[in-house]
Amino acid sequence: MTAYTATVTVRLKRGVLDPEAETTQQALERLGFELDDLRSADRFEVDLDAADADDAEARATEMAERLLANPTIHDYTVEVAEA
C-alpha cells in the first residue's frame, strides 16, 4: 500500500448561478480591484492508503459522487499524488 493524497475540486456547473461568487466579486471591486469575473470552488484533500494511483483515484471519485459533490449542480475533478 502507498500513501496518496487525492485532491477533489468541486465547482458549480457552467451556467449555474453563483451568488456567493458574485458577492465576493462585488467586495473585491469595492476594494478597488478590477476584474472581469470570478468563480469559486471547494477543494478537498483526502489522504488515503491505496494499492496504486488508480485505486486511490477510484475511491476519491466515489467520494465525490456520493457526498463531496452534488451531481445536479456540480462538476468535479480528482487528482492523485503520492503523499
Place this chain on the structure above:
Amino acid sequence: MTVAIIRFGGSNCDRDALRALEHLGIDAEIVWHDDGLPADSSGIVIPGGFSYGDYLRAGAMAARAPIMDEIRAAAEEGTPVLGVCNGAQIGSEGGLTPGAFTTNRSARFQCEPVHLRVENAETPWTEAFEEGEVIEVPIAHGEGRFEVPDDHLDMLNDENRVLFRYCDADGNVTDETNPNGSKENVAGVLGADDNVAVLMPHPERASLPDIGPTDGQGVLLGFQ
C-alpha cells in the same frame, strides 16, 4: 398509526410540525434519527432547521444518515413523506426528489411570507386546494433556489410533479414574485410518486389560527 417527525442534530421545526399536526388531530411524535424509524409509522416529516450546521451543503450530512435508507424504503412502499425547508434540502440531497436547493439569488437568508400557486391539486398534499388557488405561507431560508437540469425540469412539468410556484396575490408567476431565483419559480415538487413531496415554504408555520394564516393546513392534511 403515528406520523414520525425525524429530528436530526440541528433540526428546529420539529416541534412546530408536531404542534401543527396535533392541532389537525393527526397523531405524531418526534423521533431521534439515530433511534431509527418506528415500524408503525403512518407518515414521515423531515422538518426544517439547520441540520449539522449546513456543513458542505444544506442537508448534505443528514441526507447520508442511516435512517434515510429506512425513509427511502418506506417511501417506496407508499408511506407519505414530507420534507419542509431543510427537510426539502435533505430530501433532494437524499434522492427522494429531483433537483437541488442551493444559495438564494440574493445570497441572503430570507424570512418572509410568500404566495404560492397550487399547480397540481390532485395529490395528497394539495387536494384540500383547487388547482390555481393562491395560498400564503412563509419562507425562511438561505438556500432555497431550486436548481435542476433543463431536461429534468421538462420531465417534472410533463409528469405534473410541480406542486407549487411562487406567485403574487393574484397568482401571477413572474420573476418579481420569485423570492430566491428558483427555476420556473418552483417552490415544491413531488418525488417519483405523489406520496413524497418536498417544499421550501413552511406549512407548519401557517397552521395554527392563534398565530396567523392557516393556509398551510391543507399541505399537512396529506397525512390524514
